[in-house]
Amino acid sequence: MTRWTVVCRYDDLIPERGVAALVDGEAVAVFRTHDGVLHALSNTDPFSEASVLSRGIVGDRDGAPTVASPIYKQRFDLRTGTCLDDPDVAVARYPVRVTDGIVEVGGA
């Protein structure tokens, strides 16, 4: 059974900007896209190993919602965690949900 961790209120999320949350000791990046959908990925940028993905710029490429790592700018698909610039690389995805206006992330 998935263990859910409270992140913040949904309204506290700025559209197209991420936040970092601590989930079972791991750093998770939570994003709210322009259409209101939530995505959660590991906050660790696999190219630099810095915990920074939540601070990247959110946008889209060919229609896919993306975040660009702020370190070396590789873009990741927010839905799958796959790196669009290097398909061999991916970051872990986390389940995310909203309960009574509160955003929660599940353990990976």
Added chain:
Amino acid sequence: MRTLVIAGHGMVGHRLVEALVERDTQQQWRIVVLAEEQRHAYDRVALSSYVDSWDADTLTLPSVDDDRVELRLGDPCVAIDRDARTVRTAAGDVVAYDALVLATGSAPFVPPVPGHGLPGCHVYRAPEDLDAIREAAQHAMHTTAAGRRSGVVVGGGLLGLEAAHALRQLGLSPHVVEMAPRLMPVQVDEGGGALLRRFVEQLGVTVHCGAATDAIETDRGRLLVRLSGGTELDTDLVVFSAGIRPRDQLARDAGLRVGDRGGVHVDARCRTADEHVWAVGECAAVDGRCYGLVAPGYAMAEVVADRLAGGQATFPGADTSTKLKLLGVDVASFGDAHGQTDGALEVVHNDPVTGRYAKLVVSDDARTLLGGVLVGDASAYGSLRALVGTELPDDPGALISPSGAELDAATLPDAAQVCSCYAVTAGALGQAITDGAEDVPALKSCTKAGTGCGSCVPTLKKVLAAHGVAQSTALCEHFEHSRAELFEIVSATGIGTFTELIERYGQGRGCDICKPAVASILASLGGGHILDGEQAALQDTNDHFLANLQRNGTYSVIPRVPGGEITPDKLMVIGEVAKEYGLYTKITGGQRIDMFGARVEQLPVIWRRLVDAGFESGHAYGKALRTVKSCVGTDWCRYGVQDSVTMAIKLELRYRGLRSPHKLKSGVSGCARECAEARSKDFGVIATETGWNLYVGGNGGFSPRHAELLVSDVDTDMLVRYIDRFLMFYVRTADRLQRTAAWIEAMEGGLEHLREVVVDDSLGIADDLEAAMAGHVAGYTDEWNAVLDDEDKLARFTSFVNAPDAPDPNIEFVDRRGQQVPVGYDRGSQPVMLAGPELEVVTR
């Protein structure tokens, strides 16, 4: 291996070395260069630019690094023994040659007027001459009352006007004395000369045409110059620039034929009657004719190099076309400028109101262009010169009428020579484009076109366009517009948000390319705090957290230190803050202090301390003005001539916070020693005796560039206005992440055009640009101070939104020389020191 001895190490001799090393693929030749001067070959054509920097190294030509070349500086050839095929050097060495090339150049001609050898009489030929002129001018500053300080230039040709300009920069009122009835008699005709004279006189140069110099006398510590017609000129110094004489003595002594008016007589192969002896450049008389320009000299060097490498090249006859800017006036002359061809017709457009004179010389049927003269506006020079000898696409009058047809590069015939420095035709350029050259740099590297004098670069762009090579200016997949176009749109429509802009003009939701670019545009147009509302989501992480992201996810903090001046109290605050938060400190290249290793949640507390102590954001994180570096300054320096530190602080405080397409750096030096390295900056200011010189387009980094002189000797007020215009024009029209150097390079017309816009206000936008900058200055607030006063913005500076007190467990440090640095750098870094002791600095 055979031995080539080159007597002379000027521009042409040096070109011969370059050309032979390149062409001699069989490695048949070793080259011995016997140079008279102690210095490496330098760009004598650019001699006048020495007045800007007083650094002769800036003129030095790239050296040829090849084992085949032996360069003997300060050891000229003094005698030739043609029978033994040897030369003797000044040091007494005897060098055997298989081929000898005389490249001894020319000497300034000093007319034998009485008094021509008096102290205070100079020539204008080498940096040493300019040093002597400068010394005399500085002496005059102390001995002659302001308003009476003057210099007389004998000779009103190209070099004479350059000398007059140099005197003006040195604070003297120049007089120019010319025997002919007009200035620059070789290049321009009567009509062009009249307009040129008007321009030159407006700049404070007194012109005496049709006058001979009768005598020079000493007069109460100064000089008196008597002209024919009775005019007497009181002056501090005299500069002779009355032409040159070929230095052909070596050839005369060796029994070689010289031309009727001097010069080593050579045939079209550039060879003398002795098959082992050649001559090139200003000392050579090809079929009896000497050339005083570098381009024909280069052509001779190429001919000899080809011959020595086994080729059959002949001197094609010289293109004596010239285009130059004298005292800010465009002057160009090309082909048969004086209509000497039989039956030649002249078409003239002369507008004294706008200050343009243009004349085309055409064949008797008015269909073939033979030559022309342009004064005041020489922008058509590149295209027109390329058309010489070909059938005109249009009525000749239309080509020089201001409202006439713009020359179409597509109509250039293949044989038309676009680059005369390297004899590159339109056909050769077309072939290069077909072979894949896609831009001007590619054309330059594969054809050499545009790498000489550079005057054909605008034509290269037109040729590219004519071949349908279009560079996409789309910012990214979300906008088809360039940054400059988006700037126009935002400015004209008043759109204030990214969402509205992309919905109306773009597609999708943007990315890390277009979002920061639009954020920068909104900020440049005064869009409020960069973290207000939706703008916050557009910012790159550096701008979002107003600090510089480092590789382990921590940030570095740089407070502004205007001009690099800081009080001990403020220094101590930085020390205390760094010590308290365990920050690694390092002095930056821009005279500031960088504090590394701050976690995101520490940034507000760190900045609270800094702001309370009077610091403000240094914008090190932004595409914005970074620093204005300064030298020691007149308060302390023994040499400075203007107060560089005050100027640097003034400029830094004026432009702080200005968001721009890329980072902007600046520097101010208080004298020509240039200790602030201002010429490596986007805009650099260097003090002169009487004001400031403004240089633009410099940068360090991947492709270092020296800034180029935009305007000289302006007062403080005009300096600031020109910088206002320059920066705002850059902010409005540059591409994303395009530094000023690349922006100027890509600009149609380059630096010349920029100068027209900024100095001459050719687009009529100067007032608008200045007003925009005034708006920026008035609207400036410290970004960090504003964040500290705003709970919503402060709330973003957390490690984890659900555990704001927990530091990022991923961040670890190790000790490095007594400070902390991130763990784990293992990307193949080499050991810095392979062996040897590490000396510790011991405090006693």
